[in-house]
Amino acid sequence: MAEDTDTIAGAALTLKDIARQAGVSLATVDRVLHNRPGVRPDTVRRVKETIARNAFQPHVAAAELARGRPRRFAFVMPSGPNPFMQQIEAYLGEMSAWLAARRLAVELIATDVFDASVLAASLEALAGDYDGVAVVALDHPRVRAGINDLVDAGTRVVTLVSDVPSSRRHHYIGIDNIAAGRTAGALVGRLVGQKSGKVAILAGSQGLRDHAERIFGFSQVMASEFPGLGVLPVLEGRDEDDRSEQVLARLFDKHADIVGLYNVGAGTQGVANALSEAGRDRQVVFVGHDVTVLTRRLLLQGVMDAAISQNPGHEARAAVRVLLALARGEPILSEQEKIRIDIVMRDNLP
Amino acid sequence: MAEDTDTIAGAALTLKDIARQAGVSLATVDRVLHNRPGVRPDTVRRVKETIARNAFQPHVAAAELARGRPRRFAFVMPSGPNPFMQQIEAYLGEMSAWLAARRLAVELIATDVFDASVLAASLEALAGDYDGVAVVALDHPRVRAGINDLVDAGTRVVTLVSDVPSSRRHHYIGIDNIAAGRTAGALVGRLVGQKSGKVAILAGSQGLRDHAERIFGFSQVMASEFPGLGVLPVLEGRDEDDRSEQVLARLFDKHADIVGLYNVGAGTQGVANALSEAGRDRQVVFVGHDVTVLTRRLLLQGVMDAAISQNPGHEARAAVRVLLALARGEPILSEQEKIRIDIVMRDNLP
DNA sequence: GGTGTTTTGAGGTACGCAACTCATTTTGAG
DNA sequence: CTCAAAATGAGTTGCGTACCTCAAAACACC
Numbered sequence: 001m002a003e004d005t006d007t008i009a010g011a012a013l014t015l016k017d018i019a020r021q022a023g024v025s026l027a028t029v030d031r032v033l034h035n036r037p038g039v040r041p042d043t044v045r046r047v048k049e050t051i052a053r054n055a056f057q058p059h060v061a062a063a064e065l066a067r068g069r070p071r072r073f074a075f076v077m078p079s080g081p082n083p084f085m086q087q088i089e090a091y092l093g094e095m096s097a098w099l100a101a102r103r104l105a106v107e108l109i110a111t112d113v114f115d116a117s118v119l120a121a122s123l124e125a126l127a128g129d130y131d132g133v134a135v136v137a138l139d140h141p142r143v144r145a146g147i148n149d150l151v152d153a154g155t156r157v158v159t160l161v162s163d164v165p166s167s168r169r170h171h172y173i174g175i176d177n178i179a180a181g182r183t184a185g186a187l188v189g190r191l192v193g194q195k196s197g198k199v200a201i202l203a204g205s206q207g208l209r210d211h212a213e214r215i216f217g218f219s220q221v222m223a224s225e226f227p228g229l230g231v232l233p234v235l236e237g238r239d240e241d242d243r244s245e246q247v248l249a250r251l252f253d254k255h256a257d258i259v260g261l262y263n264v265g266a267g268t269q270g271v272a273n274a275l276s277e278a279g280r281d282r283q284v285v286f287v288g289h290d291v292t293v294l295t296r297r298l299l300l301q302g303v304m305d306a307a308i309s310q311n312p313g314h315e316a317r318a319a320v321r322v323l324l325a326l327a328r329g330e331p332i333l334s335e336q337e338k339i340r341i342d343i344v345m346r347d348n349l350p
Numbered sequence: 351m352a353e354d355t356d357t358i359a360g361a362a363l364t365l366k367d368i369a370r371q372a373g374v375s376l377a378t379v380d381r382v383l384h385n386r387p388g389v390r391p392d393t394v395r396r397v398k399e400t401i402a403r404n405a406f407q408p409h410v411a412a413a414e415l416a417r418g419r420p421r422r423f424a425f426v427m428p429s430g431p432n433p434f435m436q437q438i439e440a441y442l443g444e445m446s447a448w449l450a451a452r453r454l455a456v457e458l459i460a461t462d463v464f465d466a467s468v469l470a471a472s473l474e475a476l477a478g479d480y481d482g483v484a485v486v487a488l489d490h491p492r493v494r495a496g497i498n499d500l501v502d503a504g505t506r507v508v509t510l511v512s513d514v515p516s517s518r519r520h521h522y523i524g525i526d527n528i529a530a531g532r533t534a535g536a537l538v539g540r541l542v543g544q545k546s547g548k549v550a551i552l553a554g555s556q557g558l559r560d561h562a563e564r565i566f567g568f569s570q571v572m573a574s575e576f577p578g579l580g581v582l583p584v585l586e587g588r589d590e591d592d593r594s595e596q597v598l599a600r601l602f603d604k605h606a607d608i609v610g611l612y613n614v615g616a617g618t619q620g621v622a623n624a625l626s627e628a629g630r631d632r633q634v635v636f637v638g639h640d641v642t643v644l645t646r647r648l649l650l651q652g653v654m655d656a657a658i659s660q661n662p663g664h665e666a667r668a669a670v671r672v673l674l675a676l677a678r679g680e681p682i683l684s685e686q687e688k689i690r691i692d693i694v695m696r697d698n699l700p
Numbered sequence: 701g702g703t704g705t706t707t708t709g710a711g712g713t714a715c716g717c718a719a720c721t722c723a724t725t726t727t728g729a730g
Numbered sequence: 731c732t733c734a735a736a737a738t739g740a741g742t743t744g745c746g747t748a749c750c751t752c753a754a755a756a757c758a759c760c
Binding site: 364365366376377383384386390411412413415416417418 | 746
Binding site: 040062 | 736737738739740741744745746747
């Protein structure tokens with residue numbers, strides 16, 4: 001038998017109830033609710049108080065139905081063949097039924113996000129046409145200006161994967177890359193164990209904000225917690241397999257005492273090749289990023305020891321949900337939309 | 351400039367359009383859509399084909415508004431002071447605005463979920479009153495029958511945290527506990543590193559399905575991948591701090607060579623006490639479950655090395671979303687609702 | 701062909717809110 | 731006090747669906 005019952009969310013007031021209780025007409029409540037002019041400050045306060053006192057929430061279904069026109073969101077994504085971005089797009093595709101049932105139109109716009117002026121121009125072109133924009137953004141003054149212009153025009157903007165903290169974007173959907181680097185550092189250090197030796201870092205480019213932040217966090221942990229492990233200078237592989245393989249091969253030739261390797265960006269296949277060519281794929285602790293077909297295989301084979309991952313499906317859905325909540329004026333479930341830093345090892349592969 | 355644009359979810363047909371295209375009236379489409387009787391099989395097929403051909407999706411907002419009565423969901427939870435369950439309840443509370451805006455009423459029902467007949471009776475009492483039920487279920491024939499009865503009565507049922515696979519529940523919201531145990535095993539083994547010695551396991555009770563599964567997965571990994579580490583017989587602490595501390599203290603007395611410890615359930619404070627009393631809190635690799643105030647502190651202090659976690663907020667929200675999708679007849683975003691096994695270490699503490 | 705039954709059409713109402721018009725009341729300035 | 735401007739009330743329409751009624755048409759059976 002039930003011992004105790006507790007109800008979350010009960011009442012079902014309507015605007016009419018609010019109007020009656022505040023002693024005004026429906027029209028006035030509507031004006032207050034939508035910040036329309038022509039209401040005395042005193043009346044505004046009275047209505048708002050009534051709304052607050054009753055914890056009134058407009059019925060989203062009714063509001064959505066009444067507004068008529070569907071909402072349009074744009075996702076501005078890199079045009080290159082980036083597997084992580086392709087995953088995000090795939091997950092957006094999986095939502096199509098969900099989106100359609102809510103009359104939401106999501107458009108993917110491929111552009112060169114690494115060229116600030118091209119990206120800024122892409123953003124400008126969106127002005128007025130969309131209710132919300134999610135953008136994989138380069139942190140550059142022109143991009144920042146483009147984002148701010150959109151915000152000023154009333155468009156809701158979220159940055160995706162890569163942030164522009166100095167802009168007035170409404171939300172950032174992605175991980176804390178410094179913490180991700182720290183996590184990678186802790187994993188490498190702990191998994192290396194008692195052995196001593198050197199640790200290598202391979203990045204795409206130290207000019208990329210997220211890569212730089214990860215390296216920073218990684219180095220921080222290595223210096224403070226694993227002083228016995230020497231960190232070698234950062235190598236750059238431009239996120240390409242061939243180049244990554246070459247620079248690593250050269251490094252392995254020079255250093256026989258490498259016990260750990262942190263791959264900050266892509267080029268994973270190149271890393272794996274270099275490791276196996278050197279015959280070190282089981283001795284070097286190898287930690288990288290993202291769960292892809294390739295990293296999954298490497299984890300299962302034991303070549304890779306752990307992958308730091310941000311869930312692309314989660315990012316896709318969170319971006320849509322946040323844009324929708326912002327557009328509706330609903331509160332955001334911040335706990336839900338926060339992208340976690342996942343540690344993926346062989347046994348908890350998703 | 352945008353190079354390429356792709357739209358996900360576009361059309362916005364209505365039932366009227368479907369009716370016209372199928373050459374029938376709105377009433378007939380409505381009958382087909384809701385499986386109401388009085389339509390010739392031939393006509394049903396024609397209408398369904400038209401719906402499929404156009405990938406028509408009823409406007410959820412309109413449907414929700416039209417049905418009038420609000421939806422009621424019940425969460426049947428353990429009545430004891432279980433911190434994990436309290437977190438789930440807290441996260442449900444955080445959703446209250448979200449729930450209210452959708453006119454969803456969620457009721458918490460505390461009961462003794464460890465007593466099969468009490469739990470079964472609680473479930474029976476819900477019949478007919480709710481659109482959906484989430485239950486932390488014991489796997490027992492009477493409970494299974496109770497769940498099946500609810501399902502037969504048209505109520506949507508999801509099991510939460512603990513599953514009853516043999517029942518006809520619509521969905522299970524929780525983790526794969528065998529995989530969780532495997533993950534714990536891999537972590538203990540890897541973090542112990544080169545050292546050799548014994549590994550201890552402390553469970554609440556081996557009679558609990560989730561604990562038994564975790565132990566199974568853990569032992570599996572230890573045996574196959576870390577044969578050098580001997581696993582000691584499983585201790586039982588009934589998830590209580592005092593008892594856990596006692597049994598562990600005795601174990602530490604007997605064995606000087608313990609290098610790893612897996613705490614399967616609760617009683618974490620007792621474990622920490624036993625470790626520090628024995629002066630081994632920095633030498634023994636300690637892996638446990640769930641992120642609470644306590645485990646968070648232990649992780650930061652370095653007493654605990656990793657926590658296997660299932661996100662309680664995610665479970666709360668997933669349960670509500672799945673029940674709602676089931677009630678609406680919407681497809682479930684399975685990727686979204688799947689609860690992941692999180693590895694939480696100091697640097698990726700949420 | 702007539703009967704009764706099944707199938708279908710036509711139409712209405714309601715849901716809660718957005719957005720609008722127009723008339724009326726209140727307010728403030730002179 | 732007068733008059734214009736500001737504030738408010740009252741009301742309408744429409745969004746897309748659920749659910750209902752009643753009449754008309756189509757059908758099956760003898």
